[in-house]
Amino acid sequence: MTPTRSTLRARAPLRVSFAGGGTDVPPFPEREGGAVLSSTINRYAYSTLRPRSDSTITVQSLDYGDTVDFALDNPVVLDGRLDLPKAAIKHLLEYPHAFKPTGFDLFLHTNAPPGSGLGSSSAVMVSVIALVAAHLGVDLTPHEIAEQAVRLERQDLGIAGGLQDQYAAAFGGFNFIEFGAREVTVYPLRVREATVHELEHNILLAFTGHTRTADHIIEDQVTRYEGGHVDALSGLRAQKQIAHAMKQSLLRGDVSDFGHLLDQAWQEKRKLSARISTPLIDEAVAVALANGALGAKVTGAGGGGHMIFVCEFERKHLVAEKLLAMGMSVGEFTFTQQGVTTWRVEG
DSSP states (O other): OOOOSSEEEEEEEEEEEEEOTTTTSTTHHHHHOEEEEEEEEEEEEEEEEEEOSSSEEEEEETTTTEEEEEETTSOOOOSSSSHHHHHHHHHHHTOTTOOOOOOEEEEEEESSOTTSSSOHHHHHHHHHHHHHHHHTTOOOOHHHHHHHHHIIIIIISOOOOOSHHHHHHHHOSEEEEEEOSSOEEEEEOOOOHHHHHHHHHHEEEEEOSOOOOSHHHHHHHHHHHHTTOHHHHHHHHHHHHHHHHHHHHHHHTOHHHHHHHHHHHHHHHTTSOTTSOOHHHHHHHHHHHHTTEEEEEESSSSSSSEEEEEEOHHHHHHHHHHHHHTTOEEEOOOBOOOOOEEEEEOO
16 A cells, blocks of 8 residues: 555644643653643644655755755664654654555644744654654554654653653643653543633743753753752652642632642742753743732743743733833733644645
8 A cells, every 4th residue: 555645734732831840851750750730722833744756755844944855765864954853754664554655745834943842842743753654554542642752752862851742742632641650641631611711811921032952951950850959859749749739720720729839830840950940031930920920930941932921810911011021022822622633635
C-alpha cells in the first residue's frame, strides 16, 4: 500500500501550566512521583503535508526561517537544523506496517515563538508525529503520540526538559497528569462550563518580550535537587501539593482560591532555581498583585516567555494597563478541549 496523495493538515494546542512544573523533570518523577495541572489554549502548532511525485522530503519551518531537504533512501542526519521534525519523520518511516513511503513537503508554523513558555516545541513534535503517522497509515492513540514525542525529544535528541508538554498537546483540555517511575497517567478534568468562562473572564496572558532556552534552567534545577538543596526539595514537593489543591479549586469552581493558589505555586517554583525569575518578571508579579491580580506565574521553565495572571475581573484592566506600561504585550485567550487533530484537504 502507498500513502494518500491528498494534502494533510494537523494542529496541536499549546498549553498554560498552573502548578507542578518541575515535578515532571527526571529524576524527580522516578524517585517521588510528579503531578502537573495544565490546560490547552487556543494557540496552536500547525503542520501541512503535501505528497510529492519523487522521493524527496522537504521540511520548512516559518518559526525558524529554515528549510531542509533529504532523500528517502538516504539516512536522516540530525545536525541541529530542524531536528525535532526530522527525528519524528525518521522514526515513523521505520515504523512497522507503515505504508510504503513517498516524498512529501512539510510546512510548520506556530502561534508562539520557540522559548515562549507555552510548550510550543513539544506541540510541534506532537503535530508532526500525528501528521506523518496519518500519511503513512499508522494509527496512534494520544498516549502513544505523547510517549513517542517524549522519547524522541528527551532521549534520542537529548533535549533537557519535562514530560508534561507532550501529553498536554496530545490530549488537550484541562488535565491533571501524574508522572511515575514507569508510566504517565492523564486524568481529564470535567470542569464546569461556568467555571471555564469565569476563569477566561479573569485571566490575562502576557509576553515578557524575551524568549529563553530552558536547558540551563532545567540543568540547574536538577543539579540542586540531586544535591539535596533544601529550597529545591521543598519547592518541588510543595508544587505537587499545590497542583492537587488547584485541581480541587477548579472542580469546585472557586476561581478566587485558584488565583491565590497560583501565587503560591509561583513562590514555590522560584525556589527551584535562581534562574527561573528575572527582575522584569519579579516586577511584573509585584505590580500585578498591587493592582488587582490574585496570582501570577511564568507558564514554562522561566527566564522569560509568557506569564499568566488571574485577576479580580473589575481590576483586570488595571493590571493590563500596568503590564503594557512595562513594555509587555498583553492579551486574552480561551481554553480548548481538543488535543492534536489531523484532517484531509481534498482537491
